[in-house]
Amino acid sequence: MKIDLRQVEEAAKELYIRALKRLPPDVKQGFDALAKSETDAGARRMLGTMIRNIGVAEDTDNLLCQDTGIPIYNVWIGRGVEVDGVALKQAIRRGCERSTREYSFRSSIVHPTTRVNEQTSCGRGVPIINVDFSEDEEALVIEMLPKGSGSENNSWLRMAVPAEGVDAIKTFVIDCVLEAGGKTCPPTIVGVGVGGTADLCVHLAKVAARVTIVVRGDSLAKNMSRYLIERIEGASNVDVITNANVIAADGDMRLAAVVVRTRDEERRMPIDAVFILIGGDPWTKGVEAWLRCDEHGYLMTGADLLAGNDRRRWWPLERDPMPLESSEPGAFVAGDLRHGSVKRVASAVGEGAMAIQLVHRHLATRD
Numbered sequence: 341m342k343i344d345l346r347q348v349e350e351a352a353k354e355l356y357i358r359a360l361k362r363l364p365p366d367v368k369q370g371f372d373a374l375a376k377s378e379t380d381a382g383a384r385r386m387l388g389t390m391i392r393n394i395g396v397a398e399d400t401d402n403l404l405c406q407d408t409g410i411p412i413y414n415v416w417i418g419r420g421v422e423v424d425g426v427a428l429k430q431a432i433r434r435g436c437e438r439s440t441r442e443y444s445f446r447s448s449i450v451h452p453t454t455r456v457n458e459q460t461s462c463g464r465g466v467p468i469i470n471v472d473f474s475e476d477e478e479a480l481v482i483e484m485l486p487k488g489s490g491s492e493n494n495s496w497l498r499m500a501v502p503a504e505g506v507d508a509i510k511t512f513v514i515d516c517v518l519e520a521g522g523k524t525c526p527p528t529i530v531g532v533g534v535g536g537t538a539d540l541c542v543h544l545a546k547v548a549a550r551v552t553i554v555v556r557g558d559s560l561a562k563n564m565s566r567y568l569i570e571r572i573e574g575a576s577n578v579d580v581i582t583n584a585n586v587i588a589a590d591g592d593m594r595l596a597a598v599v600v601r602t603r604d605e606e607r608r609m610p611i612d613a614v615f616i617l618i619g620g621d622p623w624t625k626g627v628e629a630w631l632r633c634d635e636h637g638y639l640m641t642g643a644d645l646l647a648g649n650d651r652r653r654w655w656p657l658e659r660d661p662m663p664l665e666s667s668e669p670g671a672f673v674a675g676d677l678r679h680g681s682v683k684r685v686a687s688a689v690g691e692g693a694m695a696i697q698l699v700h701r702h703l704a705t706r707d
């Protein structure tokens with residue numbers, strides 16, 4: 341696959357403009373949630389101004405802030421991509437310069453010692469272009485991040501001693517957030533890089549892993565607890581695609597991409613790993629001739645065995661079945677594979693404990 345560098349230049353330009361104009365929906369929702377929960381009058385006023393600013397920028401197709409930050413481009417080159425690396429970096433730099441000139445950005449980049457501003461958002465080592473390689477044959481991926489200088493000034497680095505453990509990392513992150521306080525422009529997004537060398541950590545903190553949730557239905561809300569949905573909505577690195585199916589997986593030695601079909605399109609997405617959660621089947625084959633199952637293979641217990649007109653059909657004794665008791669008197673069922681069970685760890689463990697008591701009761705009352 342050959343790369344058209346004019347397309348790269350155009351993409352680098354458009355990405356910078358787009359990143360300065362559009363706030364991702366989760367960040368906007370974060371503002372709204374904050375405005376609702378904030379109790380301090382001054383802070384509420386400030387939040388209100390910021391939310392109005394977002395609306396004005398959207399309505400007038402304008403930048404969200406005059407600070408255009410430090411441009412960072414993360415590039416992933418697929419295995420089957422043919423490209424002159426030097427020319428690729430030059431094309432990205434040209435795109436960055438053009439966005440600044442053609443859109444009339446306020447260039448924030450100055451020479452570190454002479455303070456000369458070339459008015460191009462470029463300078464020594466800027467834009468920062470990180471190049472990496474991916475398994476994907478047919479893709480050149482470019483991600484753009486305008487890093488606000490205010491937040492860059494609140495970048496911190498610490499060498500942790502292994503004996504301090506993970507708690508030391510958590511404490512350090514929290515201390516840094518408290519120390520930064522209101523010095524960074526909101527919304528504050530904390531990037532944490534752990535492990536390797538100092539430069540690797542700082543890079544990792546800027547390239548947060550992304551997760552895409554592909555949902556076959558039209559919303560997560562049907563089957564998922566509200567608290568989980570809120571966490572997903574609040575995570576800036578999690579995207580949700582609804583009314584969608586994964587229809588193909590692609591890769592050589594390992595997975596490299598999946599094809600996702602929505603109502604409107606088929607999209608190929610470079611990806612490192614897939615976690616599939618599409619429901620469960622009870623593993624009751626082999627006992628279905630012995631214990632009564634429902635039409636999906638879950639084991640019937642207790643009062644459910646007596647449903648219908650013919651009490652004797654599934655239950656042989658005069659006494660009623662005990663809770664959790666299967667159609668075989670004295671055999672009890674606990675957990676997910678029981679018909680009607682709550683599919684949760686706590687209930688499975690609870691039913692297990694109950695089953696032990698019920699076995700004792702059965703043995704004590706047996707003729």
Ligand SMILES: Cc1cc2nc3c(=O)[nH]c(=O)nc-3n(C[C@H](O)[C@H](O)[C@H](O)COP(=O)(O)OP(=O)(O)OC[C@H]3O[C@@H](n4cnc5c(N)ncnc54)[C@H](O)[C@@H]3O)c2cc1C
Binds near residue numbers: 623674677684
């Ligand atoms: C992805 C996912 C996320 C979940 N998240 C949560 C959560 O956040 N909170 C929560 O409360 N619940 C959660 N659950 C549900 C929870 O895991 C189950 O409700 C719980 O594990 C049920 O316990 P169980 O003992 O009935 O079955 P299981 O945990 O499935 O145990 C059954 C065991 O029997 C073994 N087995 C099967 N057949 C045989 C055989 N013939 N011989 C011997 N062994 C056999 C299996 O290998 C398995 O180890 C989640 C479930 C999934 C799949």
